[in-house]
Amino acid sequence: MTTIASFIDALGRYDFLQSALITAIMVGVMSGIIGCFIILRGMSMMGDAISHAVLPGVAVAYMLGLNVLIGASVFGLLAAGLIGFVASHSKLKTDTSIGIVFSAFYALGFILISLAESATNLHHILFGNILAVSDTDIMTTVVVLGLVILFVVFFYKELLVTSFDETFAKTYGLKVQLLHYGLMLVLTLVTVSALQTVGIILVVAMLITPAATAFLWTEKLATMLILAATNGAVASVIGLYFSYTLNWASGPAIVLIAAIIFGISFVISPKQALITNLRRPRRVAA
Amino acid sequence: MLDIQNLTVAYDDTPVLTDVAVQFNAGKITGIIGPNGAGKSTLIKAMLGLIRSQSGTTTYNGRPIKQFQRQLAYVEQRKDLDLTFPITVFEVVLTGTYGQLGLFRRPGKPERAASLAALDQVGLSAFADRQIGNLSGGQLQRVFVARAIVQQAEIIILDEPFVGIDLQSETAIMAILKQWRDAGKTIIVVHHDLNKVSCYFDDLVILNHGIVDAGPVAKVYQPENIAKTFSSDLSKVLFTATKGVAL
Numbered sequence: 001m002t003t004i005a006s007f008i009d010a011l012g013r014y015d016f017l018q019s020a021l022i023t024a025i026m027v028g029v030m031s032g033i034i035g036c037f038i039i040l041r042g043m044s045m046m047g048d049a050i051s052h053a054v055l056p057g058v059a060v061a062y063m064l065g066l067n068v069l070i071g072a073s074v075f076g077l078l079a080a081g082l083i084g085f086v087a088s089h090s091k092l093k094t095d096t097s098i099g100i101v102f103s104a105f106y107a108l109g110f111i112l113i114s115l116a117e118s119a120t121n122l123h124h125i126l127f128g129n130i131l132a133v134s135d136t137d138i139m140t141t142v143v144v145l146g147l148v149i150l151f152v153v154f155f156y157k158e159l160l161v162t163s164f165d166e167t168f169a170k171t172y173g174l175k176v177q178l179l180h181y182g183l184m185l186v187l188t189l190v191t192v193s194a195l196q197t198v199g200i201i202l203v204v205a206m207l208i209t210p211a212a213t214a215f216l217w218t219e220k221l222a223t224m225l226i227l228a229a230t231n232g233a234v235a236s237v238i239g240l241y242f243s244y245t246l247n248w249a250s251g252p253a254i255v256l257i258a259a260i261i262f263g264i265s266f267v268i269s270p271k272q273a274l275i276t277n278l279r280r281p282r283r284v285a286a
Numbered sequence: 287m288l289d290i291q292n293l294t295v296a297y298d299d300t301p302v303l304t305d306v307a308v309q310f311n312a313g314k315i316t317g318i319i320g321p322n323g324a325g326k327s328t329l330i331k332a333m334l335g336l337i338r339s340q341s342g343t344t345t346y347n348g349r350p351i352k353q354f355q356r357q358l359a360y361v362e363q364r365k366d367l368d369l370t371f372p373i374t375v376f377e378v379v380l381t382g383t384y385g386q387l388g389l390f391r392r393p394g395k396p397e398r399a400a401s402l403a404a405l406d407q408v409g410l411s412a413f414a415d416r417q418i419g420n421l422s423g424g425q426l427q428r429v430f431v432a433r434a435i436v437q438q439a440e441i442i443i444l445d446e447p448f449v450g451i452d453l454q455s456e457t458a459i460m461a462i463l464k465q466w467r468d469a470g471k472t473i474i475v476v477h478h479d480l481n482k483v484s485c486y487f488d489d490l491v492i493l494n495h496g497i498v499d500a501g502p503v504a505k506v507y508q509p510e511n512i513a514k515t516f517s518s519d520l521s522k523v524l525f526t527a528t529k530g531v532a533l
Contacts, residue, residue, distance in 0.1 A: 040368075040372075042368075155389075156392075157381075157384055157387075157392065158384075158389070160373070160377075160381070161381045164368065164371050164373055164381070167336065167362055168360070168362070168381065168433075169384075170335075170336060171334055171336065171358060171359075171360045172355060172385030173355040173356065173385065174385075215372065218372060219372050219417035220373075220374065220377075221372045221373060221377075223372075224372050
């Protein structure tokens with residue numbers, strides 16, 4: 001209890017901790033929201049791939065002094081496009097295509113970053129460094145959060161229908177591919193923001209885990225989005241607390257908390273009904 | 287009239303449909319029958335532009351089908367639907383209004399009312415707020431028919447709508463199809479159960495990589511055609527057992 005009190009006390013005193021808290025909440029919200037569509041579309045692998053594939057973009061932006069968002073978006077979209085191209089122009093399955101493209105991009109990113117000779121930066125990119133968030137970082141994160149919310153509000157019905165029934169959306173003339181790449185673009189922006197809190201390696205956890213937890217509690221998409229956003233924010237704040245108090249790396253701390261919340265939900269959510277199902281045989285779906 | 291001309295579709299150089307020409311009339315329910323792998327679903331998907339065709343044109347009342355995209359409703363064969371998706375029965379039906387709404391416009395009161403009315407028409411009002419995974423196969427099929435009602439389309443295409451569903455659902459769906467027909471719409475049904483061909487359809491297309499025969503049911507649904515397309519045994523069974531009953 002005293003540590004919680006001292007955490008709150010420190011929040012009042014240290015700007016860097018305030019910045020960290022604000023960023024953590026924003027990243028938790030945006031990744032929870034976008035994560036819902038990633039898991040409902042069965043694109044967890046794709047989410048993982050895109051989040052890794054932005055690495056060379058981060059490096060190039062760093063070398064050229066560009067905004068990280070620009071570099072990351074270019075490489076994120078390039079990776080999404082290549083994955084789609086390889087899968088549709090060969091008999092390889094999409095997950096194979098994902099594996100090839102993202103590992104290549106990731107490898108390229110490593111080399112570029114080592115050329116830029118910034119070893120400390122690499123460590124921060126990989127594992128996150130939420131306690132070193134600058135004011136510019138916060139502004140960028142605000143912009144991305146705004147974009148994510150606008151994207152989901154304006155395209156809610158299109159995102160809903162393409163996630164649920166893509167063929168139907170195609171028959172009434174919706175530009176399904178365009179929406180897919182729009183989502184991929186937003187995903188790369190979220191990834192860049194999440195780099196600060198959890199690092200590139202664990203971005204996928206922020207996308208999938210809070211959304212999956214939300215899925216266990218509701219049967220309505222709108223509710224799921226709100227739950228996932230809240231859940232992502234809560235996990236980020238608690239993770240930050242442990243990171244500050246126990247001196248854990250922020251990324252792993254946040255991700256572990258998210259996983260624990262998922263674990264608890266998995267056991268007690270009424271929709272999941274694990275406890276009742278363990279007692280009686282599973283009903284076979286019709 | 288929906289008119290398909292010289293349609294050829296091949297998957298990886300294996301032709302599924304070769305030079306198909308066929309017409310579907312407004313105010314008729316047209317059945318498409320044919321053995322497994324005859325290209326029935328392929329024909330529909332090519333017509334809808336969901337798959338690439340090597341050649342062929344589809345026109346509706348003399349103009350390219352592309353111009354009528356909002357006038358098409360397609361009730362797909364439900365094989366790979368995600369039944370765990372967080373969506374209610376009502377919300378599924380409501381997606382039928384999306385095409386007319388276009389981008390950025392949200393469904394409002396009229397759209398909601400139309401969706402509820404369509405659910406009522408298929409007898410599923412009581413299920414409006416259920417998550418779709420809680421429905422039986424027949425009820426689910428009725429939900430998708432309700433969505434097609436909401437689309438207010440002129441051309442409605444159903445792929446195997448009666449597979450694995452209960453009698454109540456089948457009757458309910460058939461009643462809707464007949465309403466559509468009487469309203470002058472074009473209804474196309476891919477079908478596999480040869481028994482009910484003559485009581486369900488006005489026109490019939492027999493397909494087996496190409497058109498075997500097409501026209502009014504009484505003319506097309508003949509022992510020779512069935513024997514030629516399926517097997518002579520099947521033809522014998524069907525036409526000795528049901529003669530005078532089905533027709």
